[in-house]
Amino acid sequence: AASATLEFTALIDATYNTYLFVFDQLIAASATQVFQIRTSTDGGVSYDSGTGDYKHATATAVNSSATLINLSGLLVGNNLAQSMSGSMILNNPAQAKPVTMYGDATGLNSTTLTYADFIGMRTASANVDAIQFFFSAANITSGTIKMYGMTTPA
Numbered sequence: 265a266a267s268a269t270l271e272f273t274a275l276i277d278a279t280y281n282t283y284l285f286v287f288d289q290l291i292a293a294s295a296t297q298v299f300q301i302r303t304s305t306d307g308g309v310s311y312d313s314g315t316g317d318y319k320h321a322t323a324t325a326v327n328s329s330a331t332l333i334n335l336s337g338l339l340v341g342n343n344l345a346q347s348m349s350g351s352m353i354l355n356n357p358a359q360a361k362p363v364t365m366y367g368d369a370t371g372l373n374s375t376t377l378t379y380a381d382f383i384g385m386r387t388a389s390a391n392v393d394a395i396q397f398f399f400s401a402a403n404i405t406s407g408t409i410k411m412y413g414m415t416t417p418a
Contacts, residue, residue, distance in 0.1 A: 266293060266403040272411050273308030273394040278358035280413030285354065285395075287369065289347040290407030296339040297399035299348060299369065300332045303386050308394035312386070320384040336369035338378035340399065346372045347407060352382075357392035 276283060290299065302311035302318075312318075318330040322337035340348040350369030357363050366383045386392060397409060 266405050268403050269396050269398040270404060270409050271308050271394060271396045272409075273304075275411070275413070276354075276357050276393050276395065280415055281356050281358075282414045282416045283354040283357065284412040284414055285352045285367075285397075286410045286412070287348060287350045287352075287397075288408045288410070289344065289349055290340065290409070291344060291347045291405040292340045292342050292399045293402040293405050295342045295346070295374070297342075297402050298337075299335045299340060300398055300400060301335055301352075301365075301384070302332050302396045302398075303363065303392045304394035304396070305388075305390045305392060306394075308396070311394075311396050312388070316387060318384060318386055320382065322380050322382045324380075333365070333384035334382065335367065335384075335397075336371070336378075336380035336382050338369060338371045338380045340371045341374060342402070342405065344406075346374070354392070354395070360391055361389050362387055363392045 320333040348371035352367035
């Protein structure tokens with residue numbers, strides 16, 4: 265069903281030091297949407313959205329004082345043939361330090377195939393225990409996001 269946001273408000277804790285999110289065929293309710301993220305430290309009761317809460321970059325753009333993280337520089341379309349797929353790694357969210365993430369995504373907007381790598385950081389030294397995914401100005405019509413916890417060597 266269509267949702268303004270998809271949120272993971274449980275299970276992001278110190279059990280794993282890395283979390284993998286896999287995006288599969290996400291479709292926006294309208295064309296030319298950017299996929300975005302915000303984080304929370306109170307289990308998803310609120311999501312940080314102040315100027316300077318995040319830094320993010322893609323191959324084509326850098327923002328060092330943002331209110332959210334653009335997961336990709338690509339624009340997502342609004343039908344199955346124009347969906348977006350990709351993945352994101354969230355590093356050490358339970359540690360009280362700036363939390364980093366990185367990943368990639370592919371998508372088709374109209375007839376243009378696009379690909380983007382991205383990096384992001386929550387700038388505050390605080391644990392992240394919830395994540396919110398959304399499109400810039402449209403609902404998420406369909407698609408799946410799965411989360412996997414991973415323990416990586418120190």
